[in-house]
Amino acid sequence: MTSEELLTLQVTKTVDARGTACPGPLLEAKKAIGTIRPGDIMEVLSSDEGTIVDLPKWCAKQGHDYLGTLEVSGYFRIFMKKQ
Amino acid sequence: MANKKMCLGLFTGSVDKLTAAGVILGGAAAMDMQVDIYVLLQGARAFRKDIGDDPAKLQMAENPELKAEFLESLKNLKVKTWVEFFREAKEITDVKIHICGLAGKIWGGEKIEDFIGLADDIVGIGAYITAAQEADVNLFI
Numbered sequence: 001m002t003s004e005e006l007l008t009l010q011v012t013k014t015v016d017a018r019g020t021a022c023p024g025p026l027l028e029a030k031k032a033i034g035t036i037r038p039g040d041i042m043e044v045l046s047s048d049e050g051t052i053v054d055l056p057k058w059c060a061k062q063g064h065d066y067l068g069t070l071e072v073s074g075y076f077r078i079f080m081k082k083q
Numbered sequence: 084m085a086n087k088k089m090c091l092g093l094f095t096g097s098v099d100k101l102t103a104a105g106v107i108l109g110g111a112a113a114m115d116m117q118v119d120i121y122v123l124l125q126g127a128r129a130f131r132k133d134i135g136d137d138p139a140k141l142q143m144a145e146n147p148e149l150k151a152e153f154l155e156s157l158k159n160l161k162v163k164t165w166v167e168f169f170r171e172a173k174e175i176t177d178v179k180i181h182i183c184g185l186a187g188k189i190w191g192g193e194k195i196e197d198f199i200g201l202a203d204d205i206v207g208i209g210a211y212i213t214a215a216q217e218a219d220v221n222l223f224i
Contacts, residue, residue: 021160023109030113030175061114 001068006079009067012040018047018075025051026058033064033082040082041067047075055080086177089118090218092211096125097144098165099153104224105168111220112172119218120180121211122202127186129165135199136166169201181206 001009015032017025025046036042044055052069055078059066067079089111093104111118122130134140143150157164163171172178182198182205192198195205215221 019161021162023106023113024161026113027109027171027175058113 001079003068003070006068006070006077009041009043009079011043011079012036013042015042015044017051018045020046020048022048022050022054024048026054029055029058029080033062033080036082038082042080042082044078044080045075046078052076052078086115086117087219088214088217089116089220089222090211090214091118091120092123092215092221092223093120093126094123095144095224096127096129096141098138098141098150100144100224101126101129101141101165102157102162102168105163105165105172107222107224108172108178109168112175112178115176116220118172118176118178119214120178121206121214122180122182122186123211124183124186124189127182127192127198128190130180130182130198130202131190131192132197132199136164138164166199166201173201179203181210183208183211 013032013036015028017028025044025048029044033042056066059080063083065081065083067081070077095101108118128134129141138154180202182202184205184207187193187205195202
């Protein structure tokens with residue numbers, strides 16, 4: 001998805017994992033995905049560079065749709081849709 | 084689809100390698116893997132109730148002079164301790180921790196109650212070999 005499209009997504013759940021190091025953001029995402037329904041959009045906020053590689057791979061393995069990443073001031077917004 | 088299996092032979096009793104094992108365990112938990120950990124020799128000492136999460140009682144595997152710097156960095160980065168990593172992984176996925184019977188005895192642990200509460204049972208080497216044969220991923224730390 002383009003940056004513009006990501007900004008228009010209706011996010012159901014935002015996970016703020018900023019300030020945690022690997023594997024913190026991944027584990028926070030894992031815990032949070034269980035609290036939303038299939039089709040819902042989840043956004044993970046992370047200041048850990050490795051997360052932008054980890055979460056797309058995690059989504060692929062777990063069967064969720066990775067939608068894209070936005071880099072904002074000092075952190076990343078990583079979007080996914082639960083399947 | 085059945086969950087993938089990981090078998091970890093945990094020989095180390097050093098705080099740096101135990102932390103690495105904890106990080107890897109966190110990744111395995113996020114992937115819903117089924118994990119069996121076989122705690123061997125030095126590892127069993129770290130699992131003793133009177134040692135566990137006390138970094139003063141654990142050494143570094145490499146560069147022992149960097150222990151204070153290592154622990155300070157973990158704290159600053161808000162990284163969990165190795166025991167916290169293991170505990171969190173057990174809460175998320177199917178993680179079983181098996182203490183090698185011989186290793187336990189070497190360090191004065193005869194019963195499961197002698198070890199931190201994360202340990203599930205005391206087993207012989209046959210259980211480790213069987214699990215290793217059946218696992219999709221085998222690690223030895």
